Amino acid sequence: MKGPTLAGPSSSLSGHCNEPPITPNEQIAAFRNEILAAIPEEYIERLEDQEALALVGRDAEIVALYLSRFWHFESPWWADEALRIVFASKLPATKAVETAFGRAADLRLRDKGQNxxxxxxxxxxxxxxxxxxxxxxxxxxxxxxxxxxxxxxxxxxxxxxxxxxxxxxxxxxxxxxxxxxxxxxxxxxxxxxxxxxxxxxxxxxxxxxxxxxxxxxxxxxxxxxxxx
Missing domain, CATH: 1.20.58 (Methane Monooxygenase Hydroxylase; Chain G, domain 1)
Known part of the structure; x- marks a missing residue:
């Protein structure tokens, strides 16, 4: 199963077919970095003041892990878990998150993917x-x-x-x-x-x-x- 440019297990980060396949480590890092890059600068400054930036980074990494699991296992349930943490931790719903959640809905409609x-x-x-x-x-x-x-x-x-x-x-x-x-x-x-x-x-x-x-x-x- 091929996911979006940042997510697909068989795709590279830039989407070029002649590049090596993206590894799970690279995939998770790409998702995490996309989430962190989408956080407004003023919010990051407040987090640094509260010494909570590290916690946000950990949550973003767990979301990234769940997104990678979604694409790897074709599991709509891991997309649900990713979105749950996004909402609970007030993280930005990036395009990768939205794409995974939309794809998860499609899998459910067709009764496909991990049970x-x-x-x-x-x-x-x-x-x-x-x-x-x-x-x-x-x-x-x-x-x-x-x-x-x-x-x-x-x-x-x-x-x-x-x-x-x-x-x-x-x-x-x-x-x-x-x-x-x-x-x-x-x-x-x-x-x-x-x-x-x-x-x-x-x-x-x-x-x-x-x-x-x-x-x-x-x-x-x-x-x-x-x-x-």
Missing amino acids: KGQFLRQAWEDRAFFLVAVMREAGVSANEASHQAARWRDEFSVGAFTAKASTIEKEFPKWANDPLRGKVWCGQLSQETEGLTPAQKADLIQANKLRARILPPCPDGLRGNRRD
């Missing part, structure tokens, strides 16, 4: 893996973090999107390094923790270790068998 079940599975996967990333950043072992994420995913998806802890542990590095999956969130998480003082980082580690133990222990049925 809701596939979208929800991806969304639950994101939440579980991000929980692992937060706990790993807080010093929790990969094994314990995966067990807690498996327990959490089963509990809050009411068993609809269960995954074994062994699978989560094995698949987490792939998710964390994939630009269309978890690379954006892991990068943002790393940037946030890098700016902390030693005392703040110690408090974060302690808080996340406590959070990791809120749920009951992972039952045997969710542990799985880790095989490399």
Whole structure:
């Protein structure tokens, strides 16, 4: 599926056919930059005064990720998520956002594209893996973090999107390094923790270790068998 000039997985940034295909990293950066460039200068100055510019940049990057997912997976649901964050964060609805939302409506009218079940599975996967990333950043072992994420995913998806802890542990590095999956969130998480003082980082580690133990222990049925 070919999207707009900035978005299509098989198109270049300028749209010339003889140029190399755009990569997911380039695609996400292009969408993010388009959004940030559309923010009025006076609004950016106010954000800098409130030290909130970094937060806007993070939101713009998440919108860009969702737009890229939309074109890559042909998923109208990810276009919905992108527009939701645009409205919630008061970001400009750029041409890329409008094009994706219009294309999403077209997919729905023709009953095409990724179904809701596939979208929800991806969304639950994101939440579980991000929980692992937060706990790993807080010093929790990969094994314990995966067990807690498996327990959490089963509990809050009411068993609809269960995954074994062994699978989560094995698949987490792939998710964390994939630009269309978890690379954006892991990068943002790393940037946030890098700016902390030693005392703040110690408090974060302690808080996340406590959070990791809120749920009951992972039952045997969710542990799985880790095989490399």
